[in-house]
Amino acid sequence: MSQTGTGTQPGPGPEPGSAEESSTRERILDIALELFTERGYERTSLRQIAERLGFSKAAIYYHFASKEDILIELHLRLHEFGRGALSGIDPAGMSPELAVGILDRLVDQILGHRPLFVLFERNQVALDELHRLRHDAAHEDVEALFQQVLSNPEIALRDRVRMACALGAVMGALVLSEKMFPDVPSAELGALVRDAAHDVLMPAGSA
Amino acid sequence: MSQTGTGTQPGPGPEPGSAEESSTRERILDIALELFTERGYERTSLRQIAERLGFSKAAIYYHFASKEDILIELHLRLHEFGRGALSGIDPAGMSPELAVGILDRLVDQILGHRPLFVLFERNQVALDELHRLRHDAAHEDVEALFQQVLSNPEIALRDRVRMACALGAVMGALVLSEKMFPDVPSAELGALVRDAAHDVLMPAGSA
DNA sequence: GTCTATATAGGGATAGAC
DNA sequence: GTCTATCCCTATATAGAC
Numbered sequence: 001m002s003q004t005g006t007g008t009q010p011g012p013g014p015e016p017g018s019a020e021e022s023s024t025r026e027r028i029l030d031i032a033l034e035l036f037t038e039r040g041y042e043r044t045s046l047r048q049i050a051e052r053l054g055f056s057k058a059a060i061y062y063h064f065a066s067k068e069d070i071l072i073e074l075h076l077r078l079h080e081f082g083r084g085a086l087s088g089i090d091p092a093g094m095s096p097e098l099a100v101g102i103l104d105r106l107v108d109q110i111l112g113h114r115p116l117f118v119l120f121e122r123n124q125v126a127l128d129e130l131h132r133l134r135h136d137a138a139h140e141d142v143e144a145l146f147q148q149v150l151s152n153p154e155i156a157l158r159d160r161v162r163m164a165c166a167l168g169a170v171m172g173a174l175v176l177s178e179k180m181f182p183d184v185p186s187a188e189l190g191a192l193v194r195d196a197a198h199d200v201l202m203p204a205g206s207a
Numbered sequence: 208m209s210q211t212g213t214g215t216q217p218g219p220g221p222e223p224g225s226a227e228e229s230s231t232r233e234r235i236l237d238i239a240l241e242l243f244t245e246r247g248y249e250r251t252s253l254r255q256i257a258e259r260l261g262f263s264k265a266a267i268y269y270h271f272a273s274k275e276d277i278l279i280e281l282h283l284r285l286h287e288f289g290r291g292a293l294s295g296i297d298p299a300g301m302s303p304e305l306a307v308g309i310l311d312r313l314v315d316q317i318l319g320h321r322p323l324f325v326l327f328e329r330n331q332v333a334l335d336e337l338h339r340l341r342h343d344a345a346h347e348d349v350e351a352l353f354q355q356v357l358s359n360p361e362i363a364l365r366d367r368v369r370m371a372c373a374l375g376a377v378m379g380a381l382v383l384s385e386k387m388f389p390d391v392p393s394a395e396l397g398a399l400v401r402d403a404a405h406d407v408l409m410p411a412g413s414a
Numbered sequence: 415g416t417c418t419a420t421a422t423a424g425g426g427a428t429a430g431a432c
Numbered sequence: 433g434t435c436t437a438t439c440c441c442t443a444t445a446t447a448g449a450c
Contacts, residue, residue: 042247059435061426061427124329126247180357203406204410204412
C-alpha cells in the first residue's frame with residue numbers, strides 16, 4: 001500500500017498512456033498476463049513471475065504495491081478496450097438491432113486483444129473479488145452493463161435471452177479460437193463469428 | 208493419500224451410486240459446490256467448508272483424502288451428466304445437423320444440474336490442472352471431445368465456428384441465466400436457448 | 415466420526431543493504 | 433532498481449486422543 005494506486009510510478013519512465021514502452025513494469029505485466037492465464041491468478045505466485053523475469057520476488061514490489069495491483073492494472077486495460085466497443089450504450093433502450101452493432105465492435109476488440117479477454121474469461125472469480133472490493137468506476141463496468149440490459153423487463157424475454165446467447169457465442173468462440181482455430185486469420189474468424197451472432201440476434205424469420 | 212481414491216469409504220454408508228443419501232460426505236460435497244462456485248476453488252479453504260457444516264477441518268479428512276479429491280468427486284458427477292448428453296458421438300462424423308440434437312440434450316442436462324456446470328465454468332483453471340495430473344478417463348472427457356470435433360479439418364471451417372458459437376451460446380446463456388433470468392421456468396428458458404442455438408447451427412438460408 | 419494439536423510448506427509483504 | 437533476509441499468516445495435511 002506504499003505506492004500510489006496505479007500508473008504513478010517513480011523515476012523518469014514513459015507515461016502510462018504511451019505505447020511500446022518496454023519498461024520492467026511492462027514486462028511484469030506481460031508475464032503476469034501469461035501466467036495468470038495459464039495457471040490462474042491464485043495459483044501464480046510472485047516468485048514465479050519474478051523467476052521468469054530473472055530477478056527476485058521483492059523487486060516486483062518496487063513496481064507494484066501488491067499482487068492484486070498487477071491484476072487491477074490488467075483489468076484497466078481490458079476496460080480501456082471494452083469501452084471502445086461499448087461506449088454510449090443506454091441499457092434502457094437496448095434492442096437486438098442495436099446489439100448487432102455493439103457485438104460487431106466487440107468482436108473486433110476481442111480479436112485485437114485476445115490474451116486479455118482470455119485472461120479474464122479464465123479468472124472470473126478473481127475479477128468478481130476485485131469488483132466487490134474496489135467499486136471505483138464500477139459503473140462503467142462491462143459486466144454491470146450487461147446485467148442491466150439482460151435484466152431489463154422492458155425488453156422481451158426472448159430478445160434478452162437471444163442477446164445473452166449472442167454474447168456467449170462471441171465470447172465462447174473467440175476464447176476457444178486460440179486453441180481450436182489457431183491458423184485462421186482474425187479477419188476471417190471475425191466475419192464468421194459476426195455472421196453467427198447476427199443469426200442469433202436477428203434470425204431470418206423476424207421483422 | 209490414505210483413503211482409497213474415490214467412492215470407497217469405510218463404514219456402512221450407502222453405495223456411491225444410490226440417491227438421496229444425506230451422509231456427511233454428501234453434505235461436504237454440497238457445501239463445497241456452493242463455496243467453490245462463489246469464491247473459487249483456490250480461495251475456499253477446508254476450514255470454511257467445515258465451519259459451515261459445524262465441525263472441524265480435520266473431520267473432512269475422514270471423508271476425503273484431500274481437498275483435490277472433493278473437486279474430483281464433483282468433477283465425476285459432471286461427467287456423469289455430460290455423458291448423458293454426449294454419448295456415442297463420433298468426432299469424425301460430426302455436422303451441424305447432428306450438433307443440433309446434441310446441444311438440445313446438453314441444454315437439458317445443464318438446466319437439470321446448473322450449479323455443477325456453473326462451478327466448472329467458473330473454475331476452468333482448477334479443472335485444467337485436474338486433467339493435467341490425472342488423465343484417467345480423460346478420453347471420455349467432454350473437453351477433449353469438443354477439441355477433436357472443432358479441430359477436425361474434414362469439417363468446413365464455417366461449420367466448426369458455428370458449432371463453437373452454438374456451444375458458447377448455450378453455455379453462456381445458461382450460466383448467466385441464474386443471475387439474469389432467475390424467475391424464468393427452466394422449460395421456457397430451455398426452449399428459447401435451443402431456438403437460438405438452432406439458428407446458429409442451421410440458419411434459415413442454408414440447406 | 416469428530417476433536418485438538420501440530421508438522422510443514424508456501425504465500426504475500428516489508429526492511430534495509432547495495 | 434534489485435538484492436537477501438525475515439516476518440507473519442494461512443493453507444493442507446497428519447497424529448493421536450476421545
